[in-house]
Amino acid sequence: MFFEQLVKVGGHLGHAPRSWHPKMAPFIVDSRDGVHILDLVQSYAYLNQVKQFVSRAKKQNSTFLFVGTKPQAAHSIALAAKSCNSYYINQRWLGGLLTNWTTLRRSIGLLNRMELVQRQGVTETLPKKLKSSFSREHARLQKYLGGIESMRSIPDVVIIAGQKEESIALNECKKLGIRTVTLLDSNCNPDSADLFIPVNDDSIKAIRTILTDLSGEISKA
Incomplete structure (x- = not known):
């Protein structure tokens, strides 16, 4: 069911080969119609690892911040965060938000x-x-x-949709040692990620599918 759902929303579709990041090669299974095809078997495995992590974190009373400011992610970021009583930034990351x-x-x-x-x-x-x-x-x-507006301290975990767009947020998290979960498309760098899920991060529906799954896990814990 998971694979069918992700295929239906284009979760397997990466970028054109000319735009790829070579270090994403292990997560790409094919090139079709001018785009790389992501390996959904690995997407599923990595998603499950992340779900186990966020479940453990929630049980330890960790706080979560969802971040995604590009148009494809903004609405889903807010919905996911609100559904599990977490925080979100979906318009613009203000430099120093965490480090200052x-x-x-x-x-x-x-x-x-x-x-x-x-x-x-x-x-x-x-x-x-x-x-x-x-x-x-x-x-x-x-x-x-x-x-x-109700966040009183920096979060324990930051969930990010859009590695390239949210580089400042990622750098701040790295500097402070905050754990991150990132949706990684074929043009992203896995070496710059902490925990991640290989998936199309430009599809509104694919982003929503993954975030809904993660927020549901946080709510359950």
């Missing part, structure tokens, strides 16, 4: 205060210009930090 956590936490604190002010209806009493300024700043903070 003390500073970022101040911005989160500001967002929390603005949320409180809005809930209390105080904004309705503000002059028009001030109210407009407040609304713009609140919308900006909510867009970029809304998925982590």
Whole structure:
């Protein structure tokens, strides 16, 4: 069932051979219609290893942060995180989010205060210009930090969709020793990954399938 589902959503489809990363060779079984074909048998094996890891981590009360800012991943990242009471970044990774956590936490604190002010209806009493300024700043903070507004410390595990797009996030995790789980397409570098799953990371449905499976495992633990 897993293989049929991943094939149906294009989880096996990699990039054109000219765009591949040679170190992904062990996870590629063929080249068809101008694209590399990923080995779903290995995808399944690696997914199961990751599921065992996140299950153990959850039982140890670890916290999870889902990260994916490219358009194909953004919506699924938010859905997966919310479904297992985790955190997420799906619009833009703010440099230093983890390595300069003390500073970022101040911005989160500001967002929390603005949320409180809005809930209390105080904004309705503000002059028009001030109210407009407040609304713009609140919308900006909510867009970029809304998925982590209740996060009080750096996460224990970061789940990433889009290795190339999220290189800054990966580097910050590596610097801090935070465990990562990455969806790896045929143009990615497995040497730069911690735990990973070989799969198409450009298909909306493939990304959603994998993230739903992982969030379900976190919820179960």
